[in-house]
Amino acid sequence: MAAIDCGTNSIRLLVADLPEASAGPHSQLTDLTRRMEIVRLGQGVDRTGRLAPEAIERTRVALASYAADIEKLGAERVRMCATSASRDAANASDFTEMVQATLGVAPEVVTGDEEARLSFTGAVRGxxxxxxxxxxxxxxxxxxxxxxxxxxxxxxxxxxxxxxxxxxxxxxxxxxxxxxxxxxxxxxxxxxxxxxxxxxxxxxxxxxxxxxxxxxxxxxxxxxxxxxxxxxxxxxxxxxxxxxxxxxxxxxxxxxxxxxxxxxxxxxxxxxxxxxxxxxxxxxxxxxxxxxxxxxxxxxxxxxxxxxxxxxx
Known part of the structure; x- marks a missing residue:
């Protein structure tokens, strides 16, 4: 499985093998790769209300590299979640179109509540x-x-x-x-x-x-x-x-x-x-x-x- 977290400052990739649910609550995922790039997608959003074109381009470059890793490692499912900057931006559709073209899946602009619940799951397990x-x-x-x-x-x-x-x-x-x-x-x-x-x-x-x-x-x-x-x-x-x-x-x-x-x-x-x-x-x-x-x-x-x-x- 491949997970991508695209936030205001960084974009991160995790490709991992996951156990079956029957393995129990204490089972762990097996990392194949973890990567992080600072792309500052949220550059100026608080002031302008829009994603800067250069910030979208920095994110595209990182995402293209991630897509190559995902293909090489043979991930069966991909989920990309985009957080604060993408919720705030008036031109979020430009970002969505870029991700679809680069990664082949659309980003999920998760709510703050869902973002919090995903964070809790990741932090508490283990x-x-x-x-x-x-x-x-x-x-x-x-x-x-x-x-x-x-x-x-x-x-x-x-x-x-x-x-x-x-x-x-x-x-x-x-x-x-x-x-x-x-x-x-x-x-x-x-x-x-x-x-x-x-x-x-x-x-x-x-x-x-x-x-x-x-x-x-x-x-x-x-x-x-x-x-x-x-x-x-x-x-x-x-x-x-x-x-x-x-x-x-x-x-x-x-x-x-x-x-x-x-x-x-x-x-x-x-x-x-x-x-x-x-x-x-x-x-x-x-x-x-x-x-x-x-x-x-x-x-x-x-x-x-x-x-x-x-x-x-």
Whole structure:
């Protein structure tokens, strides 16, 4: 099966072998390839309401390469989900036509609720048995952040998507490099208001474990763990304290993009927006009263793959 997650900042591919449903809830998928490209599809969407032609073209180039991998690996089914930027754009049809022509299937512009549920499935499957429930799963994307509360047995209890993300907050507030204290304060206030709205719908303060998804979280955790190269195996299920997240966030917001780029674990396409992403994580931990966050390398991409699982015979 092939799963593609196209967000505001990145486009990612997972091709995997999936077990039959009869294999049980603790069975795992077998990765054949995972890929990620920063294409910044949501460039300027918050300001213009439209997808930029150059952003669509960057996405097409990455998608064409993914399509070649999918064909080479012989995937039997393909599902592509497009998220925040595609929901917001007035010219979303241009994007849809490009995907159909390049990949041979149409993208599903999933709702915020479906996005949250896919993220929860991907994150919770494979958690250590001693991880305390219920879980608050937060998926910090480029344009939006999903909040989901649930447990293993009952699944999702409540979910919401709010329009705070690393690209959107950078474009909206953090215009200087590095951002001024006034810009950071404005971003923090905007984020806090959105987080409080989310926590009024999703009972995140009642959760026992916070699980953080996506590149902003995994990068912050990698920096907090002082990794000298990005190592998914060491990041996956690493637990980092609020104090460590706050320290990393303050440091990132004080640096220029060029200085952030010099950090060993930093992806080049994330250096200009990681400060905002870290700030979103820190504010969520503050407002939800979470003393630590567990990072997960498995997220909505894995949830998309699991949604293709063959039915039990």
């Amino acid at each position: 958690l250590p048995a001693d991880a305390k429930e219920p879980f608050l799963v937060v998926d910090i994307g480029g344009g939006s952040t999903e909040f989901v509360v649930g447990d293993r047995a009952g699944g999702v209890r409540a979910a919401i998507s709010v329009d705070i993300g690393c690209v959107r907050m950078t474009e909206r507030h953090l215009s200087d490099d590095p951002p001024t204290p006034e810009q950071v304060a404005a971003a923090q206030a905007d984020i806090a208001a959105a987080v409080d709205r989310a926590l009024a719908v999703v009972p995140g303060r009642e959760a026992a474990t916070l699980i953080g998804l996506a590149g902003s979280v995994t990068t912050v955790v990698a920096i907090a763990e002082d990794l000298q190269e990005y190592d998914p195996e060491r990041i996956h299920h690493a637990r980092v304290s609020y104090d460590a997240v706050a320290e990393v966030t303050e440091d990132l917001l004080a640096r220029t993009s060029a200085q952030r780029l010099a950090i060993p674990v930093m992806h080049p396409g994330r250096a200009d927006v990681i400060g905002a992403g870290a700030l979103v994580l820190r504010v969520i931990m503050e407002r939800a009263g979470m003393p630590s966050v567990v990072a997960s390398e498995h997220d909505i991409l894995d949830g998309i793959a699991w949604s293709l699982q063959p039915a039990s015979r």
